[in-house]
Amino acid sequence: MSSLVNRRVHVAVCGGVAAYKAVETVRLLQKAGAVVQVAMTANAQAFVGPLTFQAITHLPVLTRTLDPSDEMEIGHIAFAQENDVLLVVPASANILAKCAAGIGDEVVSTVLLATRPRRSPVLFAPAMNTAMYENEATQNNLRILRERGYQIVEPDAGALACGAVGPGRLALSEAIVDAVVAALTPRVLVGRRVLVTAGPTREFFDPVRFLSNPSTGKAGFEIAAAAARAGAEVTLIHGPCSLPLPPGVSSVAVTTAIEMHAAVMAHLPGVDVVVMTAAVSDYRARAVSATKVKKLDEVQSLELVRNPDILAELGASRVGASPLLIGFAAESGPPLEYARAKLISKRCDLIVANDITAEGAGFGVDTNRVSLVTAEGIVELPVLSKAAIGERLVVFMAERLAGSPSP
Numbered sequence: 001m002s003s004l005v006n007r008r009v010h011v012a013v014c015g016g017v018a019a020y021k022a023v024e025t026v027r028l029l030q031k032a033g034a035v036v037q038v039a040m041t042a043n044a045q046a047f048v049g050p051l052t053f054q055a056i057t058h059l060p061v062l063t064r065t066l067d068p069s070d071e072m073e074i075g076h077i078a079f080a081q082e083n084d085v086l087l088v089v090p091a092s093a094n095i096l097a098k099c100a101a102g103i104g105d106e107v108v109s110t111v112l113l114a115t116r117p118r119r120s121p122v123l124f125a126p127a128m129n130t131a132m133y134e135n136e137a138t139q140n141n142l143r144i145l146r147e148r149g150y151q152i153v154e155p156d157a158g159a160l161a162c163g164a165v166g167p168g169r170l171a172l173s174e175a176i177v178d179a180v181v182a183a184l185t186p187r188v189l190v191g192r193r194v195l196v197t198a199g200p201t202r203e204f205f206d207p208v209r210f211l212s213n214p215s216t217g218k219a220g221f222e223i224a225a226a227a228a229r230a231g232a233e234v235t236l237i238h239g240p241c242s243l244p245l246p247p248g249v250s251s252v253a254v255t256t257a258i259e260m261h262a263a264v265m266a267h268l269p270g271v272d273v274v275v276m277t278a279a280v281s282d283y284r285a286r287a288v289s290a291t292k293v294k295k296l297d298e299v300q301s302l303e304l305v306r307n308p309d310i311l312a313e314l315g316a317s318r319v320g321a322s323p324l325l326i327g328f329a330a331e332s333g334p335p336l337e338y339a340r341a342k343l344i345s346k347r348c349d350l351i352v353a354n355d356i357t358a359e360g361a362g363f364g365v366d367t368n369r370v371s372l373v374t375a376e377g378i379v380e381l382p383v384l385s386k387a388a389i390g391e392r393l394v395v396f397m398a399e400r401l402a403g404s405p406s407p
């Protein structure tokens with residue numbers, strides 16, 4: 001999940017069983033750094049009390065339009081317009097209908113009437129019984145709202161609280177927060193193709209044993225997610241990872257370095273940027289035993305041979321500055337000298353260097369402390385979330401690609 005640091009997210013809650021899930025969504029928005037304020041319909045308050053939202057946001061909750069004290073705290077026009085994004089969660093069939101028809105008869109519908117969705121994003125995350133969702137009126141209202149620039153976070157299909165099975169279940173809070181982040185991300189990579197590698201490789205030497213490393217793929221998945229949010233067409237080639245695929249990203253799963261090499265070469269044509277975050281095994285076993293190696297001698301030796309160096313091969317085969325090439329140097333110790341040498345020897349545009357032994361950095365954690373090493377110099381970044389690093393790299397890609405024609 002990405003950063004929403006200091007972004008003002010206004011959340012409008014409607015009356016439905018999923019209203020309690022809006023509490024989790026607000027918590028996740030806050031975790032991503034957002035400043036959240038909540039408005040509730042009168043019917044929403046029958047499902048969750050305003051006090052819950054007030055307690056977690058530390059801000060007054062807008063519950064009425066015609067109450068002088070509510071309007072003193074924050075007026076409905078301010079709630080509609082003084083934000084970076086407005087999120088309606090859960091959006092009832094009723095609120096979709098009222099917004100499509102331009103009705104403002106209570107606080108949330110009146111707020112919506114005062115929005116300008118093409119100027120500042122407004123998202124609906126609908127949740128309702130399948131019959132209500134599939135009703136022609138609701139589908140028509142969703143179409144009208146989309147045409148007017150409102151964004152819809154599509155509901156999931158599954159078993160609903162009312163006993164029905166089908167579409168209408170509120171999207172997961174994580175997916176709703178991703179949609180908020182995407183709505184706030186400048187689309188600086190539209191028309192660009194980005195290839196990202198991530199995760200470890202596995203080099204088997206018998207059917208049940210392999211050489212590998214602790215890479216989880218987190219950094220690469222976050223970079224792929226950030227590039228997709230910025231509008232790029234992203235292919236993520238990854239070794240064995242247990243992370244959810246970021247929205248809008250196509251993936252290719254591989255196991256060995258040889259497979260990763262083949263997948264990268266197959267997907268290279270037409271790519272504008274390659275980001276090699278994968279922790280590719282430098283060596284593989286010369287011979288792979290068809291059966292499990294038995295415990296025999298006290299000392300066993302394993303003969304290793306070099307795997308292809310994908311980054312070096314990409315650097316050597318570049319035509320001019322295309323594709324833009326970003327490599328990673330994860331070192332156990334000060335990485336800058338090595339990163340500078342790697343930048344030159346592998347003909348990269350950028351090496352993202354980090355010391356995996358430093359606090360807040362390395363494998364399996366959500367943060368990293370990296371330096372950006374280019375021919376122009378070194379920029380040392382503070383400890384950042386891997387998502388924020390992904391966003392920083394997107395800025396680098398957009399700046400470097402500016403002026404070069406998209407295919």
Ligand SMILES: Cc1cc2nc3c(=O)[nH]c(=O)nc-3n(C[C@H](O)[C@H](O)[C@H](O)COP(=O)(O)O)c2cc1C
Binds near residue numbers: 015018091095127132
């Ligand atoms: C127990 C219960 C659960 C409901 N769940 C939903 C729901 O999930 N989605 C929905 O659109 N309406 C649901 N409704 C109906 C809405 O509460 C009703 O349409 C109401 O007018 C919506 O008000 P609001 O849009 O002002 O919040 C539910 C009603 C009840 C009694």
